[in-house]
Amino acid sequence: MEIFRLALRNLSRQKKRTFLLGGAIAFGLMIVTLINGFAGAFLTNISENFANLAAGHIFAQGVEKSASGREYELIRDDSLLLAAAKEAGIPAKYVTKVSSFDGNLVFAGHTARLTIDGVDFATETFLPERLVFKEGGLAGMKDRQGIIISDPIAKRLDVRPGDRLLVQLKTYSGQNNVGEFAVAGITPDPGIFGSMAGYANKAYVNELLNIGSGEYQTLGFYLPSLDGMDGYGDAFYKAVKARAAVFDRDAAKKETNPIRAFMNQGKNETWAGVKYRVYTLNDLLAQVKQIAEVLKTSSLVILLVLFGIIMVGITNTFRIIMYERIREIGTMRSIGMQRAEVRNLFLSEAMILALGGALAGLAVAGAVMAGLSMVNFGLSSPLFIILKNGHMTFRLDALTTAFDVLVVAALTLVSAMLPARKAARLDPAVALRTVK
């Protein structure tokens, strides 16, 4: 305890030097904490944004194949899938049944291509609860030909609520078809992904796709949180597999581009009747998960590189400190301080620096994170997909942070160890004779 007290006093001798050394340690840990915080929230935000865009976390699609080899995505009867979901115990907050097509909207010589999702506004609450309107509103969807589009699409087409426009599309079986929509509402720019989607009444979308009123293409289960998505996904896949033919989910997950792999399932095979495609958001975002892991690994590498540089500084500074205090070390050794106590005095100084620097680094990182998360980058930001409602968010894992602090403390101690040992090994007579 006395050595700790003396170490604390020693650090106060050269406040500027202590501040610079502690500052370097704080800076290193701050950078690493920011990267970790960003990487922690990165996957969550992307997953949540994708879940909102895709209206679910766990999905099922029915795929039929004609004799000519053409694939049709269609769920004619979902009782099998709903039974499987019940068996898997999926705690769905929302169940979404989506019909959709990619179509060309045409208005007064202007065209825009987008994906139009059919939504049953009377029974499905997922989308109505989330939609924010810049102009118009849900009231316009009482018109069965109503459509909700984003601001960039509305600008491109130069339309206002109430305008009627044409749509060119292909039916579920690949026939050309034309329909008419009435603009019911315009949403603020939801970013590059959201701007490509429009929403219409499912009954009318089904009519345009030439499918039955109770039929649709994608069944989605929206979970209360991202936790347990993989477990429920596995259980649902197993339950569907026990009831019907399914595409191999594991093989698609392992592909480098899992989205393409899932959508191309069954391309080179034939089957009769319906075959189900089951996947989760995590299956599709495997690459994003990898990016997050790479970010986390990079943060550790950055920590080590930064501390490699800082360690040189710490070692040199402690060497200077040792020479500055050489007579003092001689005096303390003469008075009866053991070598180990001299070494511990230096190491205590290093430890106080490391912990003080680490604490400051964490505090500054916290302040920077708080500041950055207050900035509204807007929903139209190209960063939209990694943001949460236009704001940056950070998520720190206590274990990783504690590990980083431990690494910082260990590296600081290692840096100070050489000068500390040199100080401890000083011959007291030589130290006392030294003229500074």
Add this chain to the structure above:
Amino acid sequence: MVIVELRDVRKVYPLGKVEVEAVKGVSFCIEKGDFISIAGPSGSGKTTILNMIGCVDRPTAGLVRIGDRQTKDLGDKELTTLRHETLGFIFQSFNLIPVLSVFENIEFPLLLGKQRMHAKEKKEWIDYLVEEVGLSDWRRHKPTELSGGQRQRVAIARALAGKPAIVLADEPTANLDSGTGEQILELMKKINREMQTTFIFSTHDAKIVELADHVIRLRDGLVIENLRNGADASGLCAEGGTRAAASAAGA
């Protein structure tokens, strides 16, 4: 009772490629409770001999005995413990720890080692020492806020904190004006009388030498005179110094 014995001690320092013999076969004994001056001009070997008695340096040849312990048989840890338990040091440049107050500097040796004094007893003892050296009003001050004489008083109190049998002082008045130097010596002499602590100090000042009971004069690394209370003391060791040293250590 002999407390320190040096027998045919030599010390050679390497100086680049050349070896310098600082002490060339010195033998003498020191009685417990004496006020001893090791006198001689610069380069005569005073500090080297004090360092060897103080166990901060080892002789190249010969024997140094402190109490009943031959220093050449001891490892660094044991020598440090011996210094801590038996010896006190006063340096020419005071060598106080600048970040500690007067009180803390005096307390410092008591914070080292395995045997610790009870907090209340320790405080009373340091208060006594602070008063003894006349620094009661300065206990909270840092060394930089003190005059040279005051700093040396702190150093004396620090040297006495561990209640050592021997206090070594290397030219304790060299950095002080003559008036302050005299006061410091009087203080050391007073403590020597009151506490029966053996004081061994080096000096080249003839006035200071006069205050000593036992004067060992050196020149070029050799003892040229060894007088105790005016009489030749070179036979002190022959009169059973080694044996006496053992019993002195017990005391």
